[in-house]
Amino acid sequence: MGEVKKYVFSFGSGRAEGSGAMKALLGGKGAGLAEMTNIGLPVPAGFTITTEVCELYYKNNRKYPEHLREEVAEHLVRLETSTGKKFGDPKNPLLVSVRSGAPVSMPGMMETILNLGLNDSTVEGLAKLTGDRHFALDAYRRFVGMYGSTAKDIPSEEFEQAFDEIKDEATRKRLGTGAGKRIQDNQVNADELALLIPKLKAIYRKHTGEDFPQDPQVQLWGAITAVFESWMAPKAVTYREVEKITDIAGTAVSVVQMVFGNLADRSGTGVCFTRDPNKGDNSFYGDYLPNAQGEDVVAGVRTPMTLSEFERTEPEAYGQLVEVRRRLENHYRDMQDLEFTVEQGKLYMLQCRTGKRSPSAAFHIAVDMVKEGLISKAEAVLRIRDKDIEGIFYPVIDPSKKPELKKAWLVQGIDAVPGAAAGKVVFTAKDAELWAARGENVILVRKETSPEDVGGMHSAKGILTATGGKTSHAAVVARGWGKCCIVGCEALEVDYEDKLFHVGSAVVREGEEITLNGSTGDVYRGSLPLIQAVPPESFETLMSWADAFRSLEVRANVDTPYDAAKARELGAQGVGLCRTEHMFFDSEERILAIRRMIVATSPQERQTALDALLPVQREDFAGIFRAMHDLPVTIRLLDPPLHEFVPHDEAGQRGLAKATGKSFESIRAQIDRLHEQNPMLGHRGCRLCITFPEILDMQVRAIIEAALVCVKEGLKVEPEIMHPLVIDRREFAFLEARTRKVADELIQKSGLKLDYKVGAMIETPRAALLSEGIADKAEFFSFGTNDLTQMTLGISRDDAGRFLPDYVDEHRAAIFRHDPFYTLDQEGVGKLMTMAIDQGRRVRPKLKVGICGEHGGELESVKFCHKLGMNYVSCSPYRVPIARLAAGQAAIPHP
């Protein structure tokens, strides 16, 4: 016979069977109670049923493991012994609270049930014992309501309504009819409460078909089971899905001796943070509500005291609490969130956990704690999350308006770019520009966006699309500007004709206001107030520490001199991706020039169009080189399919016909011919330069001439010319040779000195598989992980919205933990990347390797890039700080 597994861990009287390290087994709450007990803090006694029981409960078809009941019974006896009270004893009843507690904080699960153990006879015992019948009956009233609503899913409104009726009657009795105001909960007297309790029991019976349980054992197991059942409540499941919580077994249940914050006036209950969770200052922060149980604080029925008022009222208890704060911060070396109760002047700690904090407080506290000697710089860097950085750069919806959000909520899409935005709905890029020009805040709503929309996207405060994923056109472009963007909102039916969109039966018309929360994907009706956080001083301090740790270089993906300057300000050490094509949409002349090139029917005509583009490109490149002087700038040659540049509507095509002197029919036919079944796998990338090498010639010429202009100005420039969508060594050798021919001739002719590099974007599986041959000629590799992910998984990011959610849904096959377009698929795509780097460096040991896909600004992906031994990551300017942080964290050795 094997050892009997231990499922229950007790705590109390200064010692606990568990500890703070046993969070996975005891849940956050259970582990906190055990740890506080062990370090000698005043904690009521109790025991915790482990998360393993929850796991077994579901594994065994909702049956408890053998021995559990016996084990719980043993611990209950121990609790009775240590408290000197007895469960169900009418004379000296033991009352307990039953609390859920998963290894990570998880809203949506069952809340605490207080005062368990009360029944028709123990309530009288409690009344006698405390000499306070009102207190005892109030506790019983609360228990019946709480048990009924949380353990049995009876709508709490029914219990509240019964209480309201009693209160109304009491109000009438005391103040007469027509009183404007109902009396408070605590003004209801004991006799009135005695009338209320049978009504509550009747409600219970109505819903459950059973009498309210009088046996405390039945109450206890009812509550325990309710906690375990709440693990699979839809709210909890959804929360775990949204937060990608998959690796925990279940929730624990803690059964804790009751202490009463509502027992006379020298009692009360409070919550506090060991530092200010909003600002991050090292000041004690919290609320105290005298004569109250925990739920009263949350419900906000009365205004609580500040901690200084608490100090004046209960100096002794406050003194104990200050000492607890000191010990806990020293013990946990982090800011703590505490719940406590004072019972007749004596302090009890009920909960302690790492405190949630605002993004700026996260920086402030981490930096302060280093200064205080509590933690090391490495620990400080490790404590910052990507969301903290996002939080200080992007506006958010005023958190005080949270209650209004529910009512205003309209629909949820994919959270593509964080931050919030509010404004009037428009449906075309042109309208966005026009409305914005006259000072309106607008939100551009589209089925999807295309490069033609870029101007309007820039004018809009936020962007909402019905299709696409986190790396769709809209998302990528918006991310580059740090502009709030929600995509893939499949429930949105956009009707361009009538200028409105439907969400189910709801209709929003052009000009109506909406608010986007890009951090969650939520869309709200109306214009909600926004708050723009300001990066605190501590941000710079902490980032400098992260920089000191990291070995990865961080560059930015920028397309304009303006973005380049912004990126440099945010710490970018160069440009990892300059998309030459984005420049073409900057003005009418530019787009016309590229269109002329596309519809050219002879090499001469194409050359004339290219000649017109040359000075434009040269000027753009020179601007970026100047903004990034002394730093490397990687320029990718033309990449998108040509059809992205031409007008697809009749008016646009007629305009192009007029401008080029061709017939409308021939323009239309030519544009029709550009149509592709799968443009992602079509005529794009370096394939354009294989069929039209004159495009390569013009672009390389523009890059090198721009660089030479800057060299003449005395600037140091490091152009890196990158060929996209490479698939083969012979293909790359052709491109490389042609690039060098154009470049070397220009440099030689100029008589100036200019070093440049030629490299390949590794974004097809074949390039990764056969990287050895490409590295033979390529001086650098840059992983285009967006396309590499699309091709490796065979998933179009634009079309993934219809099925990818099912792949990350734990109710289905639970296939992926993360959206692979957001967090790099290390297993599959990462394997190709590893091969590509290993093989590439075998032929060229000093091969420079970077990443310029969207993953280059995502925390986990950047860490993976560090592990692969890359030289740099490149991301949109606003994600540069996140990449710097991630690179710093990755370089810190794990404890």
Place this chain on the structure above:
Amino acid sequence: MGEVKKYVFSFGSGRAEGSGAMKALLGGKGAGLAEMTNIGLPVPAGFTITTEVCELYYKNNRKYPEHLREEVAEHLVRLETSTGKKFGDPKNPLLVSVRSGAPVSMPGMMETILNLGLNDSTVEGLAKLTGDRHFALDAYRRFVGMYGSTAKDIPSEEFEQAFDEIKDEATRKRLGTGAGKRIQDNQVNADELALLIPKLKAIYRKHTGEDFPQDPQVQLWGAITAVFESWMAPKAVTYREVEKITDIAGTAVSVVQMVFGNLADRSGTGVCFTRDPNKGDNSFYGDYLPNAQGEDVVAGVRTPMTLSEFERTEPEAYGQLVEVRRRLENHYRDMQDLEFTVEQGKLYMLQCRTGKRSPSAAFHIAVDMVKEGLISKAEAVLRIRDKDIEGIFYPVIDPSKKPELKKAWLVQGIDAVPGAAAGKVVFTAKDAELWAARGENVILVRKETSPEDVGGMHSAKGILTATGGKTSHAAVVARGWGKCCIVGCEALEVDYEDKLFHVGSAVVREGEEITLNGSTGDVYRGSLPLIQAVPPESFETLMSWADAFRSLEVRANVDTPYDAAKARELGAQGVGLCRTEHMFFDSEERILAIRRMIVATSPQERQTALDALLPVQREDFAGIFRAMHDLPVTIRLLDPPLHEFVPHDEAGQRGLAKATGKSFESIRAQIDRLHEQNPMLGHRGCRLCITFPEILDMQVRAIIEAALVCVKEGLKVEPEIMHPLVIDRREFAFLEARTRKVADELIQKSGLKLDYKVGAMIETPRAALLSEGIADKAEFFSFGTNDLTQMTLGISRDDAGRFLPDYVDEHRAAIFRHDPFYTLDQEGVGKLMTMAIDQGRRVRPKLKVGICGEHGGELESVKFCHKLGMNYVSCSPYRVPIARLAAGQAAIPHP
């Protein structure tokens, strides 16, 4: 100082410096002359300049290697010595022919120049020496014309016209004016020829600005250079491109002593085959033209003798030739194509090479030679080419109509399915069905085809599309039926509205006749006569030998019981791919049933639609199981994106709305939502069953129920259920578990015994990279190399037409040797396949591995599959014999 490289190899007087094995260096012609010399056949003496010289000539910017001139001079002296004649000696001049000859036969290069060495003085010497002034002047006349036209690119018509004028004058002189008929070439007398020669020289001077060279050395080097220059002539380059000839250095040049078939009547020239090249019979086959030089035979100015006439005229020479035939067949152990000249009764062999033969002759000869003990069965199998098999299964354009083809030629597309077809042009699938029903032969012309067109495609004799590659929808479907198909004909502008298509300025309207040559991609105007070859008996014999060698199993891709029976007849050992979706287009009810499923808005509605599909699918599967009893049948679950099944035109959508009782607007909106940017990477394959597992349930149910029906009938069935587009082990585990659940329940309930397998299609790079995890649950892998190629290379096969030709164009980067959608990309895709198999068999050593992409029926790809250790290949029924041959060839150890 290193050894001086040898660039010239002599032959003559019974010994040669080279040999038949030195084809790469001496070219086919040079090697043949050397070999024939070595085995003692009567060959005029001469020497060959190697292909290396050609290579160096181009490498060194059209300069000859050092020492070449000296080496040629030495060999010329040797030739003079052995012949007893002297180059340029007016008394006894040495005359030579200069011949091009690459390692493989290559039309488009310079033709032979005869009689080189003649000039104004040697011509007189030749006249004296032969006593035949007419002969000498005729030889000179020929030489000036040949040298001028072939070495100096002077239009030969000008020389011919000058000759015609002389002939006209002679005609007038002899027959008077008004003679209906011009005299023959050989009727022109010596004096008239003497008048002609100055005129020919004048033409030469007019074009070249120089006098016709009198120095035989200048003539010789002019001819040699002309041969090397012709290597890069556009015709030759195009031929090499079309035939994918890339690995040969260049052409050789042979300089051979002249023998004269036009020297008096006991001379002549002939060509012959050692066996009948059309039927393959072991009978001597050829033509002989008395008093003629080689060019006369080719020009067809006089009707040649048969070989029996030759035997009667020149019994001695004929006897020598029969002996030559015997010795050459015994020596080369293959049918030979010979050129010979008889000079005054004496036989000279001028050329000998492996003879081209018709497809059925290829089988006949190979089988005969085994019976005769000349070659082994292995050699016989290795001698058959894939084109031989295609040639006996598909109709061809009557080869006797070759001259007419040029005039009728319209445009060229991609040769998707071989064979030929002629008929009236129609532009819709519906018209194809209607016209065919009334007995018309039709050619369906479309921009592209979709599954909705399958009925019409089946009715058409041939299919022509403007877009798509060799694995586009049209190509794949047509290949399954062995139906002539040309795709990717980008020059075709299809105008559905006016029911016509343009090719440049040419217009072809509905109802006009065209002819397709699917083996070359050529499209002709009008209805050309077709010939249907019949597989000879020897086909079966040879295939049985191939079968005996091979270890690879060959299966077929079939979708109907009819195709299954056909495939079995052609030797298929099972079904490697049954595409369940193709069945849906078989009738109105079926397609409506699947459409109901797609537009269902509730799970109940979807289930009802699926319930209606179940009996239909079950019946289809049972039919295939019956046709393939005792053999394995792999059924792939639903694969294509759902939008392929729904109508995209308003009429169709209104019809569907009516049939389903939904509003037209809601149907249209639902279909619009199915639109995808890149459907190839969209919601398809097993992703459909992840989002709608009820589809899996229905299909597995249909398969297993059908199998159980057959088991009850006493048949042995081996269903293999295959999940397409797998990307992950967890995804596959989910599918596998669900498949087994449905299947096992049905089997258990039936009380019957049925073994089935569950496997994964490996067609995404990720599945190949992470095959270990998939093999954990998969009993078999089937490579879908169409999709695997698309994703690995990032090339959509439907869109490749616009740029892939540049990738196989040797004037560009010469990136690929073959279209990777036709011949497997062994380097890239092959690397993934190797990984997938190795990793898969590491966890499951007995993992069954096959291929079901189009590559499964392509010769080189099948050989590669053998090398990878696969268990089977699967291809369309009509390619089964090719796969059997390839598998047999692959299994024969290389010498």
